Structure formats: structure tokens, C-alpha cells
Amino acid sequence: MTHVIDPAELKRWLSDGAEIAFLDVREHGQFGEGHPFLAIPAPYSRLEIDVPRLVPRRTTRIALIDGGDGVAARAAEALRDIGYTDVSVSRDGVQGWQAAGFTLFKGVNLPSKTFGELVEHALETPHLSASELSHRLDAGETIVILDGRPLQEFHKMSIPGAICCPNGELARRFWDLDISPETPVIINCAGRTRSIIGAQTLIDIGVPNPVYALENGTQGWYLQDLPLNHGQSQTYRQIDTPPAEAVLTRAEALANKSGVERVDSRTLDGWAHDADRTVFILDVRSPQETAADPVPGAIPAPGGQLIQATDQYVGTRGARLVIVDTDGVRAPVVASWLRRLGHEAYVAARTDLPAASHADETLPLLPEVQPADLFANGEPPRLIDLRSSASFRQGHIEGAEWSIRPRLRPEPNQTVVFIADDPAVAAIAARDISAERGAAFRLAGGPQDWEQAGLRVVATPDTPADDDRIDFLFFVHDRHDGNKAAARQYLEWETGLVAQLDADERKLFRLPGIA
Known part of the structure; x- marks a missing residue:
């Protein structure tokens, strides 16, 4: 029997000081359209894969929330099956949460994104607009631009002349860049958070240079009709010599202060x-x-x-x-x-560090069927494609249906062949189709292998329909692809997060003057 908890009681749990894992078991697109501030994305389609990593202690107090469709109850049962002992479900899902007077937040990584906005306000992190930076560069001023995102994001689009130095590396690598102390340094990301955190990191660690966050990042740059580079790979120098004693002292002092x-x-x-x-x-x-x-x-x-x-x-x-x-x-x-x-x-x-206490857990996988053997027995099996809806649209085996685990229902008397990039995704989905392990298989290979085996691969740009694509976050998804309205909407969302916080949510952060 699943234990159901009222949203008001769950809200109290979140601030009672004891450990809690508050997991939203809806899919990525649903989560991004609105979820509680502290909810962790743990989609049911990957539940038994992701939760042991996110919540390693099996006796942790866990609260699940869904869309009021019963998926959380299914998830609770699945978690109990792999050893979790304290699992509750929030009554009536996100609709119940909202009806209780609590806010649903759009987007992802909410605590971190909101924190960035609070940091800029509380610590008065200096910033520079895209137009001002462009003007100073055009005037011939020497300015160093460091992009605080990972290289794969930098590669997609970057400010001309920028160097990739992810935020986690700034305090360690800045000193090896041979930047003159009077040279201004700009930290940018795609939007706001990492620009602010990166700039404040350098300020906190005590670099002598003037440091600024690029206001609104590459999106702000693009909104000013300034050119972006694509495919760049300039990055910081990987030097393995130990950091200077002065840098170590500054890092330790910052940690002590916090x-x-x-x-x-x-x-x-x-x-x-x-x-x-x-x-x-x-x-x-x-x-x-x-x-x-x-x-x-x-x-x-x-x-x-x-x-x-x-x-x-x-x-x-x-x-x-x-x-x-x-x-x-x-x-x-x-x-x-x-x-x-x-x-x-x-x-x-x-x-x-203590010795590692246990080996990684592995899920039992489904037996594989080769593409050439798919129709060997005459009666075609039911083909369920569990890949992303975007991948299905780009190309799938003719006759296959796109689905996702929360939408699966038992098919005890039918042979099912799953198509999945991750074998574990197919294995856990099979539990929702049939208790008979032998009734479910996973198709080996990918589109090229299927075509070589004589299977017809077709594209369906409109199938599944947008309304069915619960795995895809439509919220300003094309802000980096030429949609200026989406870029503006994203930046308005980011700067508007703080105003949505309630008193308990503001108290989570340890910054001066924000309680």
C-alpha cells in the first residue's frame, strides 16, 4: 500500500532539517513546464537507473510527485522492489501542490539558477552589457573573455576571441593564463548564472584584474545582433605543476569564510x-x-x-x-x-577517503534479437521504440510505435521487441509490459544496422505529435537557434525567479541580506 502525503505536510518535510529526497517522476518535458522548487528530476523512464545514484542510501525518506496520473504510485512500487523502504507519494501530484498554494516553477536547475540571481544582488557582482563590451573591443581595448561553460557548449557558440575555461577550473587555471593585472576579464556563459558565478569566483579568490560578468551571456550578445563564432575549441592551458602557495592560501581562506x-x-x-x-x-x-x-x-x-x-x-x-x-x-x-x-x-x-564500499549495481538486461531475425518467426512482434521522440521523428523502423515507460501498460500475451539506445531503459520498461521476461526483447543495433538487414527506416517529422512528446522540453528550446523571442523569454524567466520564492525557499541560501 502506497503511503500518500498531503502537500502541506511534504512542504514541512522540506524544511525540517532531516534528509529527504523529493523526486519528480514525470518526464523531462513535463518537469520543465512546472515543478516544485526543490523537486529533483527522476523520470520514471529511467527510475531504477538514476535513483540509486541520486539517492544511494536505501532508507532515505523519499517523497514522489507526478502529474496526478498514478505514475508516482508505480514508481513507489518500483523503488520498493529495489530496496527503498521509506517512500511516500504527494497527494494529487503537481495539481495538488499548486492547489495547496505552492508555486510551480518552469525550467530546470532551479535552485542553482535562482542562486545566481541572488549572488549578483547580494554580492554586487559587476557586469558589462554586450553592447558596452563590443564598443570597448572595437575601440581596441585589450580584454580577456573567458567562457565558463564546458567545451561542448563552447563549441556550439561562443563570443569571438573567447577562451573556454569552465567555472570549476577558473580558480586553478586563471593564474596560468599570463594575463596582465590591469587587463579587464569578462566571464560569460549562454545566459546569466555561470557568468555571475564565474566572475564572482575570480573576485572571491582575489585576482587583481577588473572582473565582470557578461550580462545575459551569448544570448545577450546575439540579441544585440553581434556575431557569434561556432565550432571553436580554444581552451585553457592544462599545466600540471602545483599551484602557487598564495593561491592555495586564498582558496583555503575562501572556504573558511564560507x-x-x-x-x-x-x-x-x-x-x-x-x-x-x-x-x-x-x-x-x-x-x-x-x-x-x-x-x-x-x-x-x-x-x-x-x-x-x-x-x-x-x-x-x-x-x-x-x-x-x-x-x-x-x-x-x-x-x-x-x-x-x-x-x-x-x-x-x-x-x-574511505575505501569504496560496494561495486556498481547492474540491472538484468533483456535478451537481444538481431535485425535480420526480427521477422524470422512469421508473426511480426510488437515494436516499441523507446528512444527520444526527436530520434523517432528522424528515423525509425516502419511499423514501430513510439512510446515511453509511463505510457506502457501490461501486454501479458504478446511478444514485444523494444528499441532503445540504453539497454537498461528497455529492461526496466519491460517490467511494465509483462511479468514474463521471455516475452520482451531488445533490438540490437541502430538505424544503419536495421537498413543493412533490409528493414525500412522512415522519418515522420510530425509523429509523435508535439502534445505526446513528454520527453521533450519545449520551453524556449530554440533560444540558441535564431529565435530572439525565445531568448528574451528565457532571460526574463531567469531574472524573474527570485520574485517567485517563498520565505522557506529564500532561507535555503546562505548569502548576506536575502532572508
């Missing part, structure tokens, strides 16, 4: 054996570094993205976050931001 404590091996070992608390160990080095030299038991979480999208890494509110690096600069700086974001963040040395 209330970040350094914990030792004895403390960490005690936490590892505390059955009532959750610990996330987060390695904030660059993806290249964590891939080449992984820290056992740590989650790779590039520092800039961890601040920008904490809810993609941490699903338990009130957990202990232990931040690690190998240089002594990035971890203290990132931890200082996480503290101000309202998290219980600490710093630890890599050598003090």
Missing part, C-alpha cells in the same frame, strides 16, 4: 558507517582528469557544473557532500559555493 570544514580519514570512516546519513563524495576535477585518474568511490562532478546543476548529481537534500580534488584549489572553492547554496559541504584529501 564555513567549509576539512575532514580527515577518521571522520570520513565514521560517516561511512553511519546508517542514518548520506555521504556523496564528489570529484570536481575536469572530465579529462577524472577519466584518466579516477578516485575510487568518488562521483565525477566537474566543479562548474556541480554548482550549476547540483540536482543532477545530488538527489538527497541534507546529505553530507565531501568535495575532493588533487590540487587543493578547486575543491575548497567549489565547496564554498555549495555551502552558500545551502548544502552541507566539506573538503577532504584524496588520501583520506
